[in-house]
Amino acid sequence: MEKVELLAPAGDLERLKIAFEYGADAVYLGGENFGMRTAAKNFTIEDIKEGAEFAHERGKRIFVTVNIIPHSDDFEGFEDYIKELDEAGVDALIASDPGVIQIIRDTLPNMELHISTQANTTNYQTANFWYRLGAKRVVVARELSFDEVKEIREHAPEGTDIEAFVHGAMCISYSGRCLISNYMTGRDANRGSCAQSCRWKYNLVEEKRPGEYFPVYEDERGTFFFNSKDLCMIEYIPQIIDAGITSLKIEGRMKTAYYVATVVRAYRMALDEYYKNPQSWKFNPMWLEELKKGSHRHFTTGFFNEKPDEDDQNYASASYVRNYDFVGLVVGDKDENGFFSVEQRNKMVVGDNIEIIGPFTDTMSATIKEMLDEEGNPIEAAPHPRQIVKIKLPDNVGVNFMLRKEIESKNIEE
Incomplete structure (x- = not known):
């Protein structure tokens, strides 16, 4: 087949x-x-x-x-x-x-x-x-x-x-042939510059009541009807x-x-x-x-x-729903002491419960019990963007595996 x-x-x-x-x-x-x-x-x-x-x-x-x-x-x-x-x-x-x-x-x-x-x-x-x-x-x-x-x-x-x-x-x-962005911002969606105007919040204005804004339906926040x-x-x-x-x-x-x-x-x-x-x-x-x-x-x-x-x-x-943070990308295989090199993508600290995903593998769970900086010194947290840290992870983890941790569900603009 x-x-x-x-x-x-x-x-x-x-x-x-x-x-x-x-x-x-x-x-x-x-x-x-x-x-x-x-x-x-x-x-x-x-x-x-x-x-x-x-x-x-x-x-x-x-x-x-x-x-x-x-x-x-x-x-x-x-x-x-x-x-x-x-x-x-x-x-x-x-x-x-x-x-x-x-x-x-x-x-x-x-x-x-x-x-x-x-x-x-x-x-x-x-x-x-x-x-x-x-x-x-x-x-x-x-x-x-x-x-x-x-x-x-x-x-x-x-x-x-x-x-x-x-x-x-x-x-x-x-099929993406949109004029809203061009009309609102002068950015032509059909030439690659869409401003995502359809994701904005809109209200209704009646011609003889300028300045009075009404939600399109009964909700004090307005509506994202596009x-x-x-x-x-x-x-x-x-x-x-x-x-x-x-x-x-x-x-x-x-x-x-x-x-x-x-x-x-x-x-x-x-x-x-x-x-x-x-x-x-x-x-x-x-x-x-x-x-x-x-x-x-x-x-x-x-x-x-x-x-x-x-x-x-x-x-x-217009926001996205996000329940997990991507916190690290594995960039180096396990060393002689059992630590993997991980590039930080969001803050992680010792004690975090994480999930690990990789190509063609099931999702794995782990707890960060120990973390080292690049020089091998113990640290409690990795707060700096793209900093390299060393963490012990399951043996079948490899380069390009990803670490994530659950967060309280939130809406984010992207």
């Missing part, structure tokens, strides 16, 4: 490497130009080359976004840029605009082309159109049901890959595969390394369990609990099962 691809976001080299270590088959990323996430750190050409080498050594792939909806002056330097991407070793380019696609076809005829969700592919005729223009893959619009995706699969050419978002933030606008919940489809792995989706895409190029590791790990476990015996696959609630241990909004299944209703909007707050 040919397995589906698990596709993860990568905002920088660390997150790229973490995604692969935790089970992603491919990553998508943005360069410094022509992508939809200019606020992300993004990759230089040198970073992309290093990332491609890291991926290819492991039999993995990287895709680069050039999916803005460009104005005429945005094309300056584009041909030279995609030539550099080709030389850096990228496996595919993700685009949405016909002009961009034509330049890619003319300049790099052998480059694999993926049609971005920004192109709003909602039917098999459109999928066939892109295939005839040389596209290997279409990223279908988020606004489709399982049945609609299956219909595209049944009528699209056999060689067409179908990629779909299965986890992460949803957009209030049709604010969608996050997509989460981990309970529907068999239906995803049955619909003909060949690449399961996780949203989040601006999310943390811990978020990437947590989400990729959970979906990897669910997929691996499916391929052991597809007929007897059962959803394991632990996978969903793992997803909730990363920052998230409340979850929805989007359009896959039925059209969203009022329950799919998060009216009360």
